[in-house]
Amino acid sequence: MRHHIYHILKTWFPQKDVGQWLLATIISTRGSAYRKAGAMMLFSDTGDQFGVVSGGCLESDLFHHARKCWMTNTSRTVTYDMQEEGDVAWRLGIGCGGEVTLLLQPVSEHNDYLCLPQVLDALETNQAVSVCHRLDNSKAQIHIGDKPDSEDWFCHSVSPPNTVFIAGGGVDAVPVAQIAHTLGWQTAVNDERARYARAGDFPSSCACLAHPVAELKEQTAYQQAQAMIVMHHQVEMDARFLASVAAFPPPYLKYLCLLGPMHRTERVLSQAGIAVEELPVPLQSPAGFNVGGDLPESIALSILSQAHAALYDKPYAQSSSDWQCDSIQ
Template sequence: MPHHPFHLLQQWFPHRDARQWVLGNVCHTAGSAYRKAGALMLFSDLGEQLGLLSGGCLESDLQRQAMAVMQSGRGRQQTYDSDDEDSVVYQLGIGCGGTVQVMLQPLSADNDYLQLGALYQALQQRQSVVHGLTLPDNTEPDAALWPAPDSPGNAGFGVSQRGFIEERGNRSWLLTPHRAPPLLAILGAGVDAQPLAELAIKLGWQVVLNDPRTSHGRPGHFPAQCQLTKAMPEALPQQPWFRQIDAAIVMHHQQGLDADALAALAQQPPRYCALLGPRHRRQQVLSDAGLATFPGLAGPAGLALGGELPEGIALSILAECHAALHGADGHSLSGVL
């Protein structure tokens, strides 16, 4: 199951009243940590765990802590410190070597599920919001949901979505920006679009496939989660999803369709736009589209991963797309490459 908050809430929402639930949030980290402030996880009285707050090393103890919260009905904070001899992390030799502070709060209709239902509905409607949650103290927990500020830093999917602590009134709040999963438009639904769509769905992205040709984009060939449409490329701007897309990959393998698709995308370029094919073909397609240039167009598409088969090419393209959406450069973290 994807770990984007939207998918976690999608799993939780139908069962919110059928179980006892506790919300876990990372509220502070220092040093190396698998998840950063704002990460959320849900624990049920049946032992269900939705999400991750570590690489898997803290969840068993967190479940035990969550059960104690259910019994007491009061929130708590738990600190996991790799340098503290009294910490379970130190004693078991687990973790990434840093410090992680987690807050656990009971969820119920009485506290309006700490606004998680409203957060889920906002993400369903692809609204960007900020979820606020008070840190556990001797008073009842409070939560709120605000529209996300309209700023350039709010447009990406990376650091801008991390939570932070802010003092409001006489209480400490964890404020976490949220936005819906990336919406990817795959324009051209041939055989090589299948692994691209499948991998994007595994990443938790939302996928629209559009191809006007009757022989392409058949439902049985793509994951059921994909939205399949048949609009002509010049009619793309009239599609209800068009102005919401975060990324687009043009891959009709037919020059006229590709040109019309690029002309439509040029009206409102997404954060990432790619065109399959070699460099010289890109110039031909741009010329046919009546475009002198298309700033930021990835063509050839993808990172140089060495793949030649559809699956490897799909990985290459989505890796580049992921980096672009998150404001990353795709370099080797170890420097081995």
């Protein structure tokens, strides 16, 4: 189960009328906590749990509170204080040392499913949405948009999953797509060459494309990409792709990398006829953090770790310029 709210809602939506459902949302934290305010998950009365609000230590107790919400058809707030010896969180042996408060809300047709289908619609079209939860325990209600004129609301922004575009569909692109899938990212791989980017080699969630570079600027996967990984292992193809990125920069792009050592990158840029400053974001080459290892899986891990840091505004510049082997051509 992937735990981004988009994947949670995609899994829940076909089952929304099967049994009773409850939405649990973290509305505040103090000190150490596994997840922060805005994290959400869904429970059903049959025992289904989609998403996480802790490392698995609170969910069983939350289910007991969920039953009370279903019986009374009302919301309730629950606080777990990991510092207080008399609190249930202490007895559960969590030991995080912080405090977490959650809002529990029944979800049903009678309250328009708390607008969760509309949230899903927005995420499917790559739109962020502001979600406001009514804190009055007498009524479960969610409002989408600006905060209502009342203090009794908890509001947070819900963003679509991260998106990555892999330019080049060789064997080492497969672990990149697999790790991205595990992270819950929306992934596309493109390679116009025959026998590359074959759907059977990649996770089912990965869009496998075969567009010529000249057509990519019109493709949704290209336009929505936040991270781009260039790994054709062919200088001329890498050059054409980077020239396209320079000429038609994707509007959401935050991370761009090119496999191979610096001398190869210089050849690629020369053939593309561009300077590195013409690219919309800094080009990371060699790609990824120096985590050691030279297998495709290790390189995929290093690249996606660096991309992850970039997408979450953490430091991601490569400190060593020579960790990828010179045999990458």
